[in-house]
Every structure is written in C-alpha cells, then in structure tokens.
Amino acid sequence: MQKGSILNETNAVLRSAMNKGIEKLDAALQEHVVEHGFPPGAVIWIGHHGDTLFREAYGYAQVAPRRVKIKYSTVFDLASLTKPLVTAMSVMILHE
Numbered sequence: 001m002q003k004g005s006i007l008n009e010t011n012a013v014l015r016s017a018m019n020k021g022i023e024k025l026d027a028a029l030q031e032h033v034v035e036h037g038f039p040p041g042a043v044i045w046i047g048h049h050g051d052t053l054f055r056e057a058y059g060y061a062q063v064a065p066r067r068v069k070i071k072y073s074t075v076f077d078l079a080s081l082t083k084p085l086v087t088a089m090s091v092m093i094l095h096e
Contacts (some may be wrong), residue, residue, distance in 0.1 A: 022046065022054045033058040042071035
C-alpha cells in the first residue's frame with residue numbers, strides 16, 4: 001500500500017468521525033436551544049485550515065421585550081470572560 005493511499009484512507013476516516021461529531025453537536029443544540037429554549041440562542045462555526053466545516057445559528061438573540069432571531073452576524077455581549085478563557089487555555093496546554 002502506498003503512502004498517499006494510506007493518507008487518503010486516514011483522512012476519510014477522520015472526516016467521517018468529524019461529521020458524526022458535528023451531527024451529535026447539531027442534534028444537542030437543536031434539542032437544548034430550539035426545543036427547550038436554554039440557552040436562548042447559540043451560533044457555532046467550525047473551521048479547519050481556513051475552510052468552514054459547519055456553521056449554524058440556533059434560537060434567539062433577544063427574547064424580551066420581543067423575540068429576535070439570532071444570525072451569524074449577531075454581536076454577543078462578552079461579559080465575564082475569565083473562566084472560559086482560562087479553561088480554554090488550560091485545555092490547549094493539556095492537549096499539547
């Protein structure tokens with residue numbers, strides 16, 4: 001078996017696993033955001049090497065005094081960011 005063939009097979013397996021993970025993520029967000037309304041809205045954008053693999057907006061950007069559907073361009077209020085940033089950096093360090 002040639003090196004290119006092995007790489008192609010590996011890439012196909014990785015793409016399949018990634019698609020299954022994205023499908024699970026999409027289903028979970030549909031259930032929680034759309035069906036249960038918690039959180040009220042979310043936008044997810046997954047990219048790899050400059051390509052968009054998945055992009056979806058769920059729910060509402062605003063629920064009171066009136067409902068406003070969330071869009072990809074919705075600007076989020078970034079309040080207390082210490083915990084999520086420190087957690088993300090810690091996970092990246094552990095990953096290395």
